[in-house]
Amino acid sequence: MSEISMSGPAVGEAGRTGDWRNSRPVMDAAKCLAVKQGKVTCQICWVYCPDGCIAQGVGPVIDLTYCKGCGICAEECPAGAIGMQPEALHGVCATDDGEAAR
């Protein structure tokens, strides 16, 4: 076992940080500038996400497995296309083995 804390850069190297979230970003595609223009433009949410959980796209895609729910993307979106919704609205969280926690 390693004597120190060390990891290689990889998706999920800090664990399933999505488990920490108590509210999640939900994108309204109709308002997203990239979707409206039909090309990879704006992408401000991708720039600002501190955990690299957003992939560029038309529109950008948020990886909820690792999104901690900080809300910075919602704050920075110039079109107001991202809203933060309490996690409780989405029911129970999935556990590591994929089963719903009861």
Added chain:
Amino acid sequence: MSDDVSVMTGNEAAATAARLARVQVIAAYPITPQSPVVEQLAAWVESGELSAEFVAVESEHSAMTVCIGASTVGARTFTATSSNGLAYMTEQVWWAPGARLPIVMCVVNRAMAAPWNVLNDQQDSMSVRDAGWVQLFCRDNQEILDTTVQAYRIAERLHVPVMVCYDGFLLSHTMMPVAVPSPEQVDAFLPPFTQPFTVVDPADPRNVGPVVLADPRADETGAVRGGYMEIRALHHRALLDALTVIPETDAEYAAAVGRSWGGLLWEHLLDDAEVVLIAAGSLGTQLTLTVEALREQGVKAGVLGIRAYRPFPVEALREKLAGRRLALVFDKALSYGYEGPICSDLRGSMLGVEGAPAVFGAACGLGGRDVTPDDLAEAARRAIADLEAGARTRETDWINLHLEG
């Protein structure tokens, strides 16, 4: 002996040791009484006599941070500080051992403020005794030089940082003859450090020191990585291994250079001693005079000096102290509201030991208050009188305290 003997201060002895160890990165911020150590090193770097990077920083916190960064990429690093400088450094003083970096730091022991006082006691290093460094105390300038060189070998074998503690002014600014080993002797004893836990390789990028949570979990390769407790347990094990490595290193040094300092503990007239006087640092040298005087008065007294305070040499102390009547510990520090730190550690280590002595504590020398061999002998006589009056425990005896008036 081929050694070149020079008359030098404790601070020059420490700087000379760092030069002989071929340190590669030095970072420091000035503070009395440490400053002459790094002033000397800076002069040698400037003159080209020492091939090292000297990083002038704006605080002790940054000094240790530079050492952490340099040590992470495998450089041999050195810093020195005292008192409030060490306190200001404290956050990084914890980081270095947790990250298992073999940094060597001289702590030139000085009283903690408030009130301001630049003189000697040992409160500064005692206040970080739990941070996971090896702590070695020196009794004279020769031991400062030899211990600082040994500290690199200990640190690099165990991947733990080592604090070399010596008394401010009493040693740091006092001149004594010091035998300086040749660079060839030290090179033979101390090979270059080639096995850091971390490497910086652009082809194999790493996150060094990322957050770990409570439990072990698989990393990105699928290998199980320890949680916080596993990493700390391995760190603790390394410090316990130092109980073996410190004496081994002292013996290797004796073979290479011709001087040994006792490893974990040292002693003077201990064999038949019924009363054992205990201290760390230069106070131990004074105690040798005290026990010689006590013996002239018919008291079978001896000295047991603490060289390694962390790890605490529990087994060695039990072996040395079982069967004695009294262990009197002189602390130049206090856990305020309790007692001297060496005293309480020693008492704890004696619990349940057959034939354990009574353990009494005395506080002395705080903030540079003078303490003479005569004062120490008088304190020993008081402790013996208390023991003969039936005491098995006793409040801390403050030596040379003048509260009246």
